[in-house]
Amino acid sequence: MSVVPDGQPAVAPIDRRFCCALLAAAFAVHLWFSLQGLANRPVDGHEFRQTQTAFAIREMAAHGLELDARLPVLGNPQALPFEFPLYQWATAAISRATSLPPEPLARLVSIAFFYLSIPFLRRSAAFAGLTPTQVTLGTAALLCCPIYLFYSRGILIESTALCCSAAFLSAACWNMRRSSPARMAAGAACAALAAAVKVTTFAVFLVPATLILLRQFRSADSRQSRRRLLTAAALQSGAGIAAGLAWSRHADWVRSQNPLARFLRDSELVRWVFGDPAMRLDPGYWTSIGGTITGCIAASFWLVVLLVPGLGVKRDRTMIVSLLGCFLAGPLVFANVYRIHDYYFYAVAVFLIGALGIGLAHLVEASRLPRAARWAFVAGFLGTGVLMYARTYHRLIPFNELRVPEPARQLRDLTHPGETIVILGQEWNPVYPYLAGRHALMFPEATETNAALRKAAVDRLDEPVGAVAVFAPNPGRMRIARQMAARLSLRREPMEIGDGSFAFPRRDQLNAGTRYGGEAPVLIPGGRHAIPSLSDAQTHNFSMMDPLPVEVASEFGAEAALVGRELWFSAHPVTELVFAVSGEHRLHAQFAIIPQAYADPAKSTDGVEFEAVLAREGQPDRTLVRRLLCPAREPGDRGVQTWDVSLPPDCRGSLVFRTLPGPAGNKSYDWAYWRSISIR
């Protein structure tokens, strides 16, 4: 390696070309992955936050742009602003202008903001002293990072916040180099916007801005230059902080107008955002943060392999340490939200990736490895980023329709547009009302027992109530729901709407609902049980079988569950159902692995073996029919499968229907079901 006199390594032209080619390839990869699942419903990860943002966009697209975004889940007033709605405005405005559906548009706008942030980040990195190779490789790493591949396409404000904060940093660097009133004003505007859109992102970007300022301050050659630097910094940061505070006060006041939203006041959220001070000293906290970093940003192997040698080079050490400091500022300050939501790392992962870019450049420029090996390493790093994405986040994209929870579908079917759904047991989670396409009046747990508050909230509604829905039902909550249903002239008896939840719809929905509408079946604990020894409620679990089995054995407990509108018998391996047979018989059975078991390939079944075995005392067991279903791999194994088999003549003994884990013995996500069994 040759080194030029100022300490900067010389980069061979071929390496520059490789850099550019890699960047182009990384951009193509990012674009290709970003456009997948563009029309997805916002149920592909962090559904709460995505539907919250999508709700505001949908309301703006319907009613026009508003400063105070509506989130119609806590009744009236509906305005529940948190962040300055730049992203929501941009999406709703385009949607209104083009009549394009808001959801795909929201994803495109998010992607656009991400791409827009890249020039700002590159400019800031170059100003901070990174070499062109480091900047280029860092950009390629950014494009191949799982967290930027996934959340850039989410219906989230993260990319808008990143773009605004990157613009602020870039403007700050610009003003440090040469300032003018117009540039100062532009910088202050960027800072104000960044702080209003997402103050937690802006606050983190103040750290690199401060570090660059300190460096410039130290190297400034005159008092006048220093004064100019301080003035520019104060003006821009001040504008940001002032705008952030002003917007926060305003949003807080608007939220306080809804009596049910008191728990969303800023004063109530401080602990939620910052967490307990002691949290930062808890090894468990850092284990959780480390898990997110190594799972969502860069594999720990690369963190060690790229950062450790870089730290050994004096030229790069300060920069890497500074970038790591910027990166850690987020989880150190906003500890709780970084622990709970991995998408918060969207704001700070750029700094870690900058440090990795330096490591990559070091590998390219200074390694003694042959050129092919060096570039293989770089390609390996970028490739493993994409591979990590493909094995984690990307698996949330397919089968999107299956991720729409059943209660949301049922609530949509049970109510009419223009009706409000009263929901208990879901706090203020907008997923169900958003996906049902209805406004909601949700009672957070702390408020649901307050009868006066409930009555006032219902009275404030300007839409009729279409149904009362109860999630996580318990006797107290069901009693409240019955009272509300009676008062609102809804059906008195609840109907199951899936996932263990119930609804009290309008009386004209009497014929709707599921095949099973009676007493909920009761779980049969794990182990082997003779059916006659079970209670009636436990025997309900076998209502899809004729005749009843004589015995059931299961490892995790046996019960029937609602699949669609039918009651199916859950047969998580290993489960056995034993039927007594004697004489001529024909067996008819339907079975399946439900789609949720293979919708997310990262968390999917590796197959379940279904078999029917004839067991006779004194004779070897005889397998009558056997089928291994691997729906994740074999499309033909999806959906309901049927056996229709004649049993051997004079068949006496026991017929055992058994589910077994796949060949690997792995029982994870083996959500197998018997839809029906009949032996005649």
Place this chain on the structure above:
Amino acid sequence: MTPVLSQLTTPAAPRTIFPAASTRQIRLVWLAAFACALLFAWHTRHAWEDYYITYRSSRNLATGNGLVYTQGERLHTFTSPLGVLLPALASLMTFNSSDAAALWLFRIMGAASFGGAAALIFALCIRHRFHTAAAILVVAWLCTDSKSLDFSINGMETGFMLLFLSYTAWALFSPGVARRALHVGCAWAGLMWTRPDSFILIGLVSAGAWLFNDDRTTGLPRPMLVRLFLKAGLICTLMYLPWFAWAWIYYGSPVPHTVIAKSSISGAKSLAGLLDTLLQAPWNTATGHSTAGDAFLPAYSVAGGWPGWLLATARVAGIAAGFVWLNPRLDTMTRASSVAFLGFQIYLSYFPYFPFPWYLPPAALLAYLAFGGALTHVIESDGTRPRRSLWIQGFAWSGAVLGLGIQLWIVGNEARRMRLMQELIDEGNRLRIGRWLSGNAAPGDSVFLEPLGYIGFTSGLKMLDWPGLASTEVVNARATVGPAWSAIIRYLKPDWLVLRPREVEQINKEDQNLLKVQYTAARDFDVSDRVDPLDVRGLPLLQMDEKFSVFRRSPTVPVVIDSGVLETRYPGTQVAKVTIGGVRMVLVHAPGTLTIEVPAGKTHLRVSFGFSPDAYAAPPITDGATFQVEWHAGDRTEVLHTRTLNPATTPGDRGAFAVDLDLPDPGGKPATIVLRTMPGITDNKDWTCWSAAEFR
């Protein structure tokens, strides 16, 4: 002096280029390591459970019954060819008269190999210009590595693994070695004879040597290195082929059944999964989800009982050893050892279903070499850079000495723990169980259990062990009925069960009737009163095996009664009389039989059967049973009638059922009628009854 020893001590090239240890130093190191190992053996008398799995085959070989675990079953129930052949040789050396003497002979072989490993490593370090103190430290780390010491003398093959791995490193990395390909080939063959999965280690060390090859020190450019590997590979193949071919012919497969049994419960493996393990290796090590830290910890530290600081230190050491190769200034051997350590840990973390402690000493050896090289790099100037500051040197020395101190602390505690384990668990429990079974079980009885070693060896019975190391039946059963022990026991119907309390609990949870109905508690072996009060590090390992319960399959006892000979598993209910539908009957609890001689000249039989009404009156209730009338004469058997009744679910099956049957012509031979009842899935309240037979 042997040629190898001569090369260890006398450089092939001028001494000024390649320094070498003296013969005296080499012998001293060997003696010291050998003495350490024997001292550990003498103090602990430890014989590892798995030694006796292998030794049962060794003993069969030595006594002329073939290299098999169970006579007549050609099953490859061991992994290490040397680990089974040398104990057989040791047994022969005692004229098959003393298993204890054979074990001591094998211990001496293991200890000698351990000493050989230490001597080779010392010679290699000196030849590699390690600082003398660093070379001594590497040997000291090895000699105080508790797992290396223990598993070199407790009957496992670890001493030989260390010897041949050291030989590989010496042959590959020592500058100026003559006939290098032959040495490397022999070392590799030794590794393969010791453990057939050694090709992983061979590949990793070779890959490291190739990747970080510096021909200025090795004298071999990369293409020549590849040629060397090819030659060595050929020699290794020729030397290992006889065993491979013999095992294939003798057992029908060259793959040990132990590998098949273990791999069948370790889940599916994929390239992507392996890549994940590599990519997250540092994080997994830091959080204790990798074996890298375990290389420096006592055996089964995962069971608990060791201080948190020790686990944290071991994890730091694991990460350091795995990434020393990142420093480009280090020599080839140091970097290759480090990358081989990393690769081996990834293999151990991903492939085996549990990283057993005797897999880890080779990894520790590689780590010690990497640490020794790094230490030398820090404390000595190589001429291309200034010497490190005294602070850094001091830090490095402190770390090295502290590491040795921790190893000494561990080995002290381990010596005590393993001695107690031998005394209380291995001899106090397992050996006693085996002897008790030997005295109480019938030849040919089968035993289902997990701790196969001592019990299998001393009882000599047919073992149905989990996960099936010595039993194809268990492996097949798992594939047929799933991994639940209750299902496997129900399927295989072993005569005896040897279970720990938590295993009993789990089986009862899975199948509440199995142990109560089909088995009888025969005896408990419990040393918890001696184990629990102990103040010893790593106590949970001992507590895991402090109590065993032995269950016996409930026998059927023949009893002569008025109406015939009654056999049932429930002696308490034997001659109970019941009236069903006005017919007086005798209770023949299913499974059971009532055998009656057919009077001469009788050609018709009338008999009634049915369930006692109490069987389905209140929970728990019967799930039905099958009634069968069999006719036997000489070697002729005919089933005359079969009927399954389930009175709990079918009201029509309640009451008494009479059958009139024509009897076949016995041809002058005495004939018998067997009235048999067979349970449904369970024999809960299978109160099945037969009336007295009426012959016409």
